[in-house]
Amino acid sequence: MRIASRLLTAIVLLLFYPAIAQDYCVTIESIMVDACTLGGTCPNEATPTCSCEGKNEMFRFKVGADDLNVANLNINWPNNAFQGICQNALTAQNTADLNEQVEACGWLVEPEDGVLPAGSQVLVVTSADMCIPSNSFASLSDTLIILYQCPGNFQGHFANFGTGFRTTTISFGGGCSSTATYDRSLLVTQAGVPGAEDGATVDFDLDGNAFYHNPGCNAPVPVSTVFAGDPEQACPGDVIQVGGVVDGPFTDWEWSGGSGTFDDPTALSTIYTLGPDDTETFFLTLSATDCNGVVTDQLEVVIIEGVVPVISPEGPLELCPGESIELTASGIGGFVWNTGDEGNTLTVSEPGIYTVVLNGPCGQTEASIEVTEGDTPTLITSPDSPQGLCEGQSITLSAEGNGTIEWSDGSTDSEWVVSSPGTYSVTLSNECGTATETWEIIDAGEPEITLLNEQPVVLCEGESIELIVSGIGNFIWQDGTQGNVFTVSQPGSYLVQLEHPCGEAELSIEVLDGGAPPQAAIIPMGSTSICAGESVVLLGEGQGEFLWNTGSSDDEIQVFLPGTYTLQVTNDCGSDVASIEITQPTQPLVVIGQGSEAAICNGESITLTATSTLPITWNNGVAGGTLEVSQPGTYYAFVQNECGSDTAFIEVLDGSPVAFFEASALSGEIPFEVTFDNQSELADFYEWSVNGNFISDAEDFSFTFNTQGTFDVTLLATDSAGCSDTYTLTIQAGICDPLVFIPNTFTPNGDGINDVFRVVTQCIENYEIRIFNRWGVLLYTGGPGDPAWNGNNGQGYYVTDGVYLYILHYTDLDGRQEELNGTITIFR
The missing domain is CATH 2.60.40.10 (Immunoglobulins)
Structure with missing residues (x-):
């Protein structure tokens, strides 16, 4: 009978859904993100159902004003693909088993012919292969349509606690859809704090706002609620508007309470008129009835009278x-x-x-x-404090004022007679505060005078001193002055008498002549400017005890370092400080900026630069920090002072490299390979360039010209001192103009540089050169492929230095013949 009754209720409520007006097509209401499972992990589809969280996740949505059909449903999970909705014998058995869990009056039904009625609430389970006992439906109190995704996804569809956002979208086509997004980091435990725990659920309002909670292992089913409203304030006899809200399958509701009247107690929103007995805070009750019985909530009404401030x-x-x-x-x-x-x-x-x-x-x-x-407390007391108390006597302390008197013993009389030494106080109190007076009553003992000055008492020249005595009673000095302080400006004996409560006493004070304050002086026993390794004795003068800033207390000190030295002289009349500055001249040092070597390039001049804190003199007598030189040699800069001298030397070298090279050919057809023979003198470094572009830093150089044109090949020869010279030859590649290059000098001295005479030609078919001395004697005949002339006369002897004549005949590539003549100079 229980099942039949619930089924009837479910049918009635499903029939009622279309009458509910909604302004949306469909809306997601709740997602159970972290479903409960009874087993362990779920590695694959064959894992037992109760171990797979991905088969037991759920979410709930609500249908709007029009019916929808399951056939049009598509779900876009955050994870995994939608498998479609299954409705078969397995899902029917699942539904029946779940309904057995329901303890309230709710009921689960599957859709008829796939229709989801307008206004109905629908729960989607992520797999028909679900675990029935994993998540409870015991609290279901409304009719809920249940849908099962077809089996196939065993992994989770939602993302549990972590970082990032996850979005679920459901769609029925034709623009009918709903989207819900949640923040994984805001999922909460059952304790309500952010964290990972089974049961984490997110609810959504119509605007898609997310609300995070964790009801444990309970399915995300709708909860029936009744809300009577927030507390109201009213004056006696007022008329107030009340408005309740019910959410769930309630069939009727009614207001009650108070001594007044409701315009319509069965309306959720109605008017209540306060009655004569509604004179203090009271409650109005809203009762609503559903299949589970009556649910109530109370509205607090706070009575506000005409409150007197x-x-x-x-x-x-x-x-x-x-x-x-x-x-x-x-x-x-x-x-x-x-x-x-x-x-x-x-x-x-x-x-x-x-x-x-x-x-x-x-x-x-x-x-x-x-x-x-009010009045400020004014306290009048007598006698003054302190007071000396002689043996067997007493003192009467009195107090009066505009308030209540209280002595330190708790008495409130205006007088207090004390007979023993101690501290006594009285306090006057009124509305404006307190005033307190304290007496020190001391044992007067025997009359005694104590001198408080440091002894012996010394009076310095031109000064005065206060003699200070202590004791109980009145002090009278020899000139009749009264009080415990007496100022003197002359040495001598001074007498003071004490009128004591218990007798008299006198004291003679001797003031000694301390003389004048000290005057400190320091006398150097030598120069106050000492060189490194030297010292000077400083002699102290002054009347008193000596203390040097070195810690010494001797009359004199010997110092070896520059600095300020002070002497403090102290005696009874004060102290004085003298100081002296000991300096140390700069140690002579001179540095030449170019170092120990420099070079004069190609007969030019250079400027040597020296630095020092002292005046500089060069070895040629020139004074100053710079010296311009144009001849190689050894130069030095010299400085001196009272602490010695210093000299810096530099060797100036003759840097005159000569750049020269010969080419294996000056013209030819492309590709045209030319070998360049480096014959430079006095050079250490080389740079070859073609038309200004750096090619190589090798000593000798070969280059292939692959394009037609005229090319300037330049050699930059540099020595270790940085002096340089350049030499350039013009190479014609692919341009065959006849060219004959005849050197006008060479140096056959055996140093490997420019030791032979060689003719260089381009675009020449053949040539012959003959060399004669000044008397017409033939010395050498050569042509292409012949050895170069090394200055030999052809008989095994070398010619002497001088000028020699040559005649050269050549035939160019076009068969034209030409003659050239000139002179050659030999020097070794």
Whole structure:
């Protein structure tokens, strides 16, 4: 009968759904992100159902104003693909088993013919292969349509606690869809704090706002609620509007409570008129009935009477001179004081009557308080303190004033007779505070005078000193001056007498002549400028004890370092300090900026630069930091002072490299390979370039010209001192103009540089050159492929240095013949 009754209720409620007006097509209401499982991990589809969280996740949505059909449903999970909705014998058995869990009056049904009625609530389970006991349906109190995704996804569809956002979208086509997004980091445990725990659920309102909670292992089913409203405030006899809200399958509802009347107690929103007995806070009850019985909630109504304001602190109040009081009024509404000030606080600094008016929700009331003028406590006491008490005597302490007297023993009389030494006090109290007086009653003992000055007492020249004595009683000095302090400006004996409560005493004080204050002086026993390794003796002078800043207390000290030396001389009349500065001249040092070597390039001049803190003199007598030289040699800079001298030397070298090279050919057809024979002199480094572009830093150089044109091949020869020279030959590649290059000099001295005479030609078919001495004797005949002339006369002897004649005949590629002649100079 229980199942039949629930089924009937489910059918009735499903029939009722289309009558519910909605302004949306479909909306996601809740997602159970972290479903409960009874087993362990779920590595594959064959894992037992109760171990797979991915088969037991759920979410709930609500249908809008029009019916929908499951056949049109598509779900876009955050993870995994949608497998479609299954409705078969397995899902029917699942539904029946789940309904057995329901303890309230709710019911689970599968759709008929796939129709989801307007206004219906639908729960989607992520697999028909679900675990029935994993997530409870016991609290279901409404009819819920249940859908099962077809088996196939055993992994999770949602993402549990972590980072990032996840979005689920459902769609029925035709623009009918709903999307819900949640933040994984806001998922909570059952304790309500962010973290990972089974049962994490996210609810969504119609605007898609997410609300995070964790009801444990309970399915995300709708919960029936009744809300009577927030507390209301009312004055007696008022008329108030009440409005309740119910959410769930309630069939009727009714208001009750109070002594007044409802316009319509069966309407959720109605008017309530307060009754005569509604004079203090009371409650109105909203009761709603569903299949589980009656659910109630109460609305608190707070009665606001015409409250009389209360002023604190309570009066009457006394205002002490120079003070102020802050008056605070309490009540509901706005406050206006008779001073014109508004607000619940008022600071007053004058006596008078102060009134506050309260404009409350139920009328206007007022309260007043009187502030009177108070007196500052004034305490009059006698005798003065301290007082000496002789043996067997007593002293009467008296006090009076504008308040209550209390002695330190708790008595409140105006006098207190004390007969023993000690500390005694009296306090006067009134509304404006307290005043206290303290007496020190000491044992007078025997009359005795104590000198407080450091002894012996020394008076320095031109100064004065205060003699200070202590004791109980009155002091009289030899000139009749009274008091415990006496100023003297001359050495001698001074007498003071003491009138003691218990007798008399006298003391003679001897003031000694301390002489003049010391004058410190330091006398150097030599120069105050000492070189490194030297010293000077400093002699101290002055009357008193010596203390040098070196720590020595001797009359003289020997110092070896520059610095400031001080001497403090101290005696009874003070101290004096003298100081002296010991300096150390700069140690002679001179540095030549170019180092130890420099070079003069190609007969030019260079400027040597020297630096020093002292005047500089060069070896040629020139004074100053620079010296321009144009000849190689050894140069030095010299400085000196009283601590010695220093000399810096530099060797200036002759840097005159000569760049020269020969080419294996000056012209030819492309590709045209040319070998360049480096014959430079006095050079250490080389740079070859073609038309200004760097090619190589080798000593000798070969280059292939692959394009037609005229090319300048340049050799830059540099020595170790940085001096350089250049030599350039022009190479014609692919341009065959006849060219004959005949050197006009060579140096056959056997040094491997320019030792032979060689003719260089381009675009020449053949040539012959003959060389003669000045008397016409033939010395050499050569042509292409013949050895170059090395200055031999052809008979095994070398010719002497001088000028020789040559005649050269050549035939170019076109068969034209030409003759060239000139001279050659030999020097070794």
